[in-house]
Amino acid sequence: MTPRPPIRAPRHDDRRRTYPALGARSDRTGTWWGDAWVRALEELALDPARLARGAAYAQAGHVDAITVTPGRITAYVHGSRPRPYRTELRLRTLPDPAWEQFLDTAARTPAHIAALLDKDLPHDLADEAELLPASGDLIPDCSCPDDGYPCKHAAALCYQTARLLDEDPFVLLLMRGRGEQEVLAALTRRNAARMAVERVPPRPQLPTVQARSALAPRTRPPLPPPFPTPARPGHPPAFPDVHGGPDPLSLDLLATEAALRAHTLLTTGQDPIAPLTTWQDAVRLAAAHPGSGLTSTTRALYTALARATDRTPTDLARAVAAWRQGGIEALSVLETPWDPPAGPFDRARPALSAAGFPGFRPSRNRLSTPTIQLRYGRDGLWYGYESDPDREDWWPRGAPDADPVGALTARLGA
Incomplete structure (x- = not known):
C-alpha cells in the first residue's frame, strides 16, 4: 500500500491578509491615521449622500471579510439585492527607494520602532514616506450598477477599512506594498547594524615618530627575487554560455591571446603584437585560432575580423594561408611586389x-x-x-x- 504524503501546513503569505467581517457598530474610536483615511475618501466623493448611505451600510455590518494585498482592498458588500457586490479599492504602492527611506528613518529613532510595535503610527514617520493617501490616491470599483464615485458599497468598504487601520497601522503598510513581518525584519536588521557600529571601539592613537628618526639615512633591504617564469602560458577557464552575455568563444580567444602575449613579454622582454598593424594582427589571430579546418566557428571568426578590417573573408583566408606559410614576411610577399x-x-x-x-x-x-x-x-x-x-x-x-x-x-x- 502506497503511503499517503504528509499534509503540509498552509504557507503564510505576509503580503495577503484577510480580516473577518467587523460586524455592526454605531461608531468608531478614531485614530489620526484612520481619520486621515476617511478624509481622503470624503475628498474623493462627488456625492455626499452616497457617503452617508455608505456609512450606514458600514455601521449596519453589510461589509463581509476584507482582504488586503499591496495596492488593493477587496470585500463583498451586501446591498438591496440578495447577492452581494464585489467591491474594491486600489491604492498606489510605494517604490523601493521610498521604502528604504521609510525604514532608515524608523530605524534611526528607537521611539519609532517602539511605537510601531505598540500599533501606533508616528506623524513624522507617516509623512516621511507619504503613507497616507492624498487626493486622488484612492480608486474605487464595484460590481453594482451604481455609477457614483464612489458608490455606497465602496464608501462602506472604505469606512470599514478605517476601523481596521484604527486597530492596526500595519494594514496601511500592507496597502502600500510591504507586509508586517517583512517590515519588522528589515527594521531588526537595520537596528542590529546600527548597534554594531555603535559598539565598535574607538581606533587607537597611532604611535608618533621623531622627525629626526624618520629623515635619517637608511639602507633598504634588497627586493625579493622574482617568481620564476612558467614554462608555458596558462589556460583560461571555461567561460559559461549565458543568455544575453558575451560569446564564450570570443572570451576564450581574448584570454588565450592575453596569456600568450604576457608569457612572451616575460620570457623575451618583447611585445610580439606591438609592431603589427591592425590588419596584420587580424591575420595572425585568424591563422592561430583555430589551427586548421573551416568550421562554423572559423567562418564566424573570419567574418568578424574581415568586417573589422574592411576586407572580404576571401582576402583574409588568402592572407591566413600566407601567414601560415611564413609569418609576417610571407604576408608582405603576398601583398607587396x-x-x-x-x-x-x-x-x-x-x-x-x-x-x-x-x-x-x-x-x-x-x-x-x-x-x-x-x-x-x-x-x-x-x-x-x-x-x-x-x-x-x-x-x-x-x-x-x-x-x-x-x-x-x-x-x-x-
Missing part, C-alpha cells in the same frame, strides 16, 4: 631550367607559369604560389626556401 637587385633572382630561372622546370616568366619579384608562381621575398627566401589556369588567382602553397627549386619542390609536395 618589389624590384629585387641583380643576383639571386637572376640566377633563379637558369637553376629552374636545369632542374627540369623551364618556362617561368619574370615580373618584378615573381617568376610565373600559367598555374605556378614563385615569389622572391626581401628575406632572401622563395615562396610558392598556385592558381587555376587563366585565373590569376594566386594562393600561397608549400614552405619557403632559399633555393627556388626547393621552394617549387615543396609546393609540388604540398
